Amino acid sequence: MVFSSAAFLFVFLPIVIGLYYLPIFRKNDRKNFRYKNLILCLSSLLFYAWGEPVYILLMLLSIVFNYFVGIDIEENVLDEKKKKTALLLGVGFNIFALGFFKYSGFIVSSFGGLFGAELEYSPLPLPIGISFYTFQIMSYIIDVYYGTVKAQRKLLPFMTYISMFPQLIAGPIVQYSDIEEQLQERKVNVEKFAAGVIFFIRGLGKKVLFANTIGSVYTEITSGDIGKASVVTAWFGIICYTLQIYFDFSGYSDMAVGLGKMFGFNFCKNFDLPYIATSITDFWRRWHISLSSWFRDYVYIPLGGNRVSRGRHILNILIVWSLTGLWHGAAWNFVAWGAFYGILLILEKYFFKNIIEKTPMFLRHVITLVVVMLGWVLFSSNTLTDALTYMGSMFGTAGNVFFDSTAKYLVSTHIFPVVFMSLSAFGAFSNLPRTKNFKVNVIVLCAGYIIIFCLCVIYLISETYNPFLYFRF
Amino acid sequence: MKKYRIAEIICIVILLVFIGILSADETASDKTVKEVAGAVISDVDIKGLSKQNEMQIKKELSISAKDYDGIYFVKSDEVMDVRELLIIKLKDNQSSDDAIKKIEKRIKDKQTLFEGYAPEQSAMLKNYVLKQEAGFIFYCVLEENETAVSAFNKIL
Numbered sequence: 001m002v003f004s005s006a007a008f009l010f011v012f013l014p015i016v017i018g019l020y021y022l023p024i025f026r027k028n029d030r031k032n033f034r035y036k037n038l039i040l041c042l043s044s045l046l047f048y049a050w051g052e053p054v055y056i057l058l059m060l061l062s063i064v065f066n067y068f069v070g071i072d073i074e075e076n077v078l079d080e081k082k083k084k085t086a087l088l089l090g091v092g093f094n095i096f097a098l099g100f101f102k103y104s105g106f107i108v109s110s111f112g113g114l115f116g117a118e119l120e121y122s123p124l125p126l127p128i129g130i131s132f133y134t135f136q137i138m139s140y141i142i143d144v145y146y147g148t149v150k151a152q153r154k155l156l157p158f159m160t161y162i163s164m165f166p167q168l169i170a171g172p173i174v175q176y177s178d179i180e181e182q183l184q185e186r187k188v189n190v191e192k193f194a195a196g197v198i199f200f201i202r203g204l205g206k207k208v209l210f211a212n213t214i215g216s217v218y219t220e221i222t223s224g225d226i227g228k229a230s231v232v233t234a235w236f237g238i239i240c241y242t243l244q245i246y247f248d249f250s251g252y253s254d255m256a257v258g259l260g261k262m263f264g265f266n267f268c269k270n271f272d273l274p275y276i277a278t279s280i281t282d283f284w285r286r287w288h289i290s291l292s293s294w295f296r297d298y299v300y301i302p303l304g305g306n307r308v309s310r311g312r313h314i315l316n317i318l319i320v321w322s323l324t325g326l327w328h329g330a331a332w333n334f335v336a337w338g339a340f341y342g343i344l345l346i347l348e349k350y351f352f353k354n355i356i357e358k359t360p361m362f363l364r365h366v367i368t369l370v371v372v373m374l375g376w377v378l379f380s381s382n383t384l385t386d387a388l389t390y391m392g393s394m395f396g397t398a399g400n401v402f403f404d405s406t407a408k409y410l411v412s413t414h415i416f417p418v419v420f421m422s423l424s425a426f427g428a429f430s431n432l433p434r435t436k437n438f439k440v441n442v443i444v445l446c447a448g449y450i451i452i453f454c455l456c457v458i459y460l461i462s463e464t465y466n467p468f469l470y471f472r473f
Numbered sequence: 474m475k476k477y478r479i480a481e482i483i484c485i486v487i488l489l490v491f492i493g494i495l496s497a498d499e500t501a502s503d504k505t506v507k508e509v510a511g512a513v514i515s516d517v518d519i520k521g522l523s524k525q526n527e528m529q530i531k532k533e534l535s536i537s538a539k540d541y542d543g544i545y546f547v548k549s550d551e552v553m554d555v556r557e558l559l560i561i562k563l564k565d566n567q568s569s570d571d572a573i574k575k576i577e578k579r580i581k582d583k584q585t586l587f588e589g590y591a592p593e594q595s596a597m598l599k600n601y602v603l604k605q606e607a608g609f610i611f612y613c614v615l616e617e618n619e620t621a622v623s624a625f626n627k628i629l
Contacts, residue, residue: 057491065484072477089481093488100492124495125568219537382539 003200003255004207006460013259016043020263033185037160040263044165048129055127058097063162065093066137067155070144074151083145090141098134101127106330129169131327133162135294140176142298149177157183166259170252172270172290175297179265188264196261201449201456203254208456210421211248214240217414218380227389231400232407234393238373240414241380243421246275249288268293273427275372278364279356280344283372291327295320310350317349318342328379333387337378344371504628506543506562509609512628513558514547517617522547522556534559535575555583555594558621561610569605576603576612 002008020039024032049056069090076082099107101124140161143149152158161183167174221229221237229237253270260267270290277283284292303316318339325338348356356364374391381387392398423429434441525546527538538544542564548557561572580601587594602622603612607629613621 054495058488061484061487061491065481065488068477068480068484072481075477086478086481089485093481093485097488124492125563128568219531222537222539 003252003259004204004456004460006457009457009460012043012047016040017262019043030185034156036188036263037156037183040165041156041160041163044160044163044168047165048163048168055130058101058127058130059133059163062094062097062133062137063159064155066090066141066162067152067158069093069141070151070158071153073141073144077147087141087145091138094134094138094141098130101130103326103330110332132171132173133168135173135291135327136162136176139173139294139298143175143177149180152176152180152183164260164265166263166265167256167267170249170256171288172253172256172267173294174267174290175294178268182265186264192261192264196258196263198445198449199258199261200255201258201453203251203256203258204456205452206247206251206254208251208459209452210417210424211244211251212459213417214414214421215244215248217410218244221410222380222390226386226393227398229393229400230402230404230407231394231396232403233410234390234400236407236410236414236418238377238390238394239418239422242275242369242373242376243418243425245376245380246271246425247421273425273430275369275422275425276365276427277368277372278361279368280341280348280371283368284341284345291324295324299323314346314350317346321345331383333378333381333384336384336387337375340375340378506545506560506609509562509625509628510545510558510560513560513621513624516624517558517615517621519547519556519558519615521551521554522549522558534579536561536572540564541572553591553594555587555597555614556616557612557614559610559612560625563608563610569610572610573603573605576610580614 016039020036024035045056045060048059069086072086073083073090076086140149140152140158144151152161161174161176161179164174217240218237221233221240226234250271257267257269268290270288272286272289274283274286277286300316300320303319304312305316306313308316321338321342322335323338324341325334325336328334328337359367377390377394378384378387381390389398393400396402525533525548530536530538530544530546533548534546536544542562544562545560546557549555559576563569563572580598580603584595584598587598589595597614597616600618601612601614602618603610604622605611606626609625609629611622611625615621
């Protein structure tokens, strides 16, 4: 079930909210939060089972196993050896489960390719959200090991943390330390609920009205012979994809944050206008913040971070970014995409720092955007060869014409949405003018969001093109 | 504590058994779409149906051929002929959810279109077959649905 579906919007969500806010217990009673956690947990299991009836067993097994590991680590706090064994067992289990379901096919085919043999192996389908919930679980057991958080002794709050449907299948990756207290007790009030609804509708609008609308352009371009596409077609296609992936993923994150607020949780921000970045370092401070934070806290810093020799620091960056690429998908183009950013970050930090600082801000912005778009070519292509073919068309290396009738048609039919969405992605509509009258502002805001919601519903009913790009991770 | 370690080991054993059962149950076929489609159309009559290219597939089904390992789709160009046959080979690790939802949407749309005024076509559409097996999605609306399904199962 996706958030942008009629079944979720008009059946699942209203029922869950209704049950969640049933006035069975007094507002600040602990039993009230136990009841709320139970509703959230059961509805999350139903939500997951809707699309993954078999793999729900895997998630439950993972939850139960790591619940025991957390307590095991804490129980052995004075015995370093046993404590470490429990941690290694936990990390090993999680990496094995993720590795088997996500990477076994990739490992076998790469191994076969290395020796020129075609190995017969058919991997199982990828369980939805496994990359997200596995990373959340690992953050928990590592934090328990370092004593940053206490082990959760009650299964229900722990299960609620891992399975919570707002962020279960496409993030943001919520670290246990961020919501440990909220799992026991959280602020639930009308203001927070209303803020959640606004976040949710904003995300829905980004996804349905923007990402879905513009996404078909790139699909249309790449379904033809991209090697023969004109330069303008190729650039226009990747501009559309750049907008699509941002609105798709940040829209989903907004919906997740909004749903979290509706249930009283505060999730961290996952996007901060990434396309206004003026360097690659800046871009990754603004894009998929929860993933970058995870890799920083659990891979980069344990490797030594930047408090090591220059050579070791460069190696650390390359390791972290190759893993970041691999996290996104089991294919070499994702590894290349990650390494591409790793190399760029090294260049920015060690070689071009002075040049970048002297470059005018506008030019820095343009260069960053172009580099990010080249990155999206690597990211969106099925293979490295496809990516290189696409890049070839962007720069006309195969004798591609500069402009043709396809480009004329695509640009003329989509230029207005592209300009509007670009302005939106650059934050041009972030601070719209307001009157001094608070009531008028509220009425205008509510009317605006109601219109956006109605438009989304109309689109959802009439359109079939409704994928979520980040589901496959 | 020992009891937690035992619980952890039990979970590991369950995981391995779970993986074993899934692997034994869902082994994907190594056949190509061409081979599977060839076997099916040699057993059923698809006269009057024409093969659709990538653009037509995108237009008809909202499915991008490049997202899958292979797609074979034939349909009639006649408005009142509802016969069609679709075979999709999924990529490694790929979920079938998106394609199946789109096929279901297509079936529903077609049923709505013909319901009430074209009983023959409506009946055919109600008897559609949509299944997933060994890494393939199979969908057909044919007079010989059963023959098509049995050919499909046999080749896998």
